[in-house]
Amino acid sequence: MGVQEVIEGVLTKVAKAPVAINGCGRTDAQVHASQYIFHADLEEDLAPEFLYRLNRTLPNDIAIFAILPVHDKAHARFDATQRTYDYFIHTNKDPFLQGSSALYYEHHLDLQSMKAAVDLLPQYNDYYALCKSPASFEHTICEVTSAHLWVANGGERLRFQISSNRFLTGMIRIIVGRLLEIGTGKLSVEAFEKHLRTKQPPQFITPANPQGLYLSKIVYPYLDLPQRTEFAAIFQYEREGYWGEV
Numbered sequence: 234m235g236v237q238e239v240i241e242g243v244l245t246k247v248a249k250a251p252v253a254i255n256g257c258g259r260t261d262a263q264v265h266a267s268q269y270i271f272h273a274d275l276e277e278d279l280a281p282e283f284l285y286r287l288n289r290t291l292p293n294d295i296a297i298f299a300i301l302p303v304h305d306k307a308h309a310r311f312d313a314t315q316r317t318y319d320y321f322i323h324t325n326k327d328p329f330l331q332g333s334s335a336l337y338y339e340h341h342l343d344l345q346s347m348k349a350a351v352d353l354l355p356q357y358n359d360y361y362a363l364c365k366s367p368a369s370f371e372h373t374i375c376e377v378t379s380a381h382l383w384v385a386n387g388g389e390r391l392r393f394q395i396s397s398n399r400f401l402t403g404m405i406r407i408i409v410g411r412l413l414e415i416g417t418g419k420l421s422v423e424a425f426e427k428h429l430r431t432k433q434p435p436q437f438i439t440p441a442n443p444q445g446l447y448l449s450k451i452v453y454p455y456l457d458l459p460q461r462t463e464f465a466a467i468f469q470y471e472r473e474g475y476w477g478e479v
Contacts, residue, residue, distance in 0.1 A: 243290045257309045263443035272309040317450040322391040333467045335445030342416035348479040349422045354380040362428040365403030383476035406440035
C-alpha cells in the first residue's frame, strides 16, 4: 500500500467522510521525504485535536507536521516553484545508516572531479539525457538553481543536494550514478558534460540506489516552510557544522 493510500484511509477515518489528497509529486519505492506537502478539501473548522488524532492513527513511519489553510485554487503539485532533494552516501558499513543512506564501498573517490561535474548542472537546463523516460514528458527543461556536493567524516560520507523548479523520472538517481562513475574514474567530466550539451543519453543507465534520496524542501509563491530537521535524523548533522563543501 502506498503512502498516499495510507494517508487517505486515515483522513477518511478521522474526518468520518471520504477524503482524497493531491501530493506535491511522486517518488520511487524506498525514496524518503523529510518535507512533503499535499492538499485536501477538509472542513473549515477542524477540531483542535484533529492533527493529534491523525498522527495517533498513522503508522510510525508517517507523520503529519501541520495543517495549513490555503486558498481554494491552491495545488500542492502544480503551484510548487522549487523542489530540493538531498542524496546521502556512506562508504563504510554502518548499521545505523541502514535504509537512510546508500552504501557504496568506494574509498578513493575523486571528489574534485565529482564536484566539477556538480558545478556544471546549473549551467544546463535540458536534462533529456539524464531521464529514465524522456519521451513521456512534454519537455525535459529543468531550471536547476543550485547543486552542491558535501563531504564529512574524513570522506566516508557524501551528500549531494540539488534544487530545481521540476525534476524528471529518475533524474536525480541517474545524476548520482553518473557522479559515482566519475568518482571511480569510469567516466570523465567531459563525457558527462557531453550528455548535457548534446542531449544524447548514455548507452547504459545505472541509477543510484533509492534509499539515499530525500525530497527535502518544497517552495510555493505563498508558502516557504523551514525544514523540520529534528524529525529526520540524517539531517540533524547539518546543525552541528558536520558537512563541508568539496
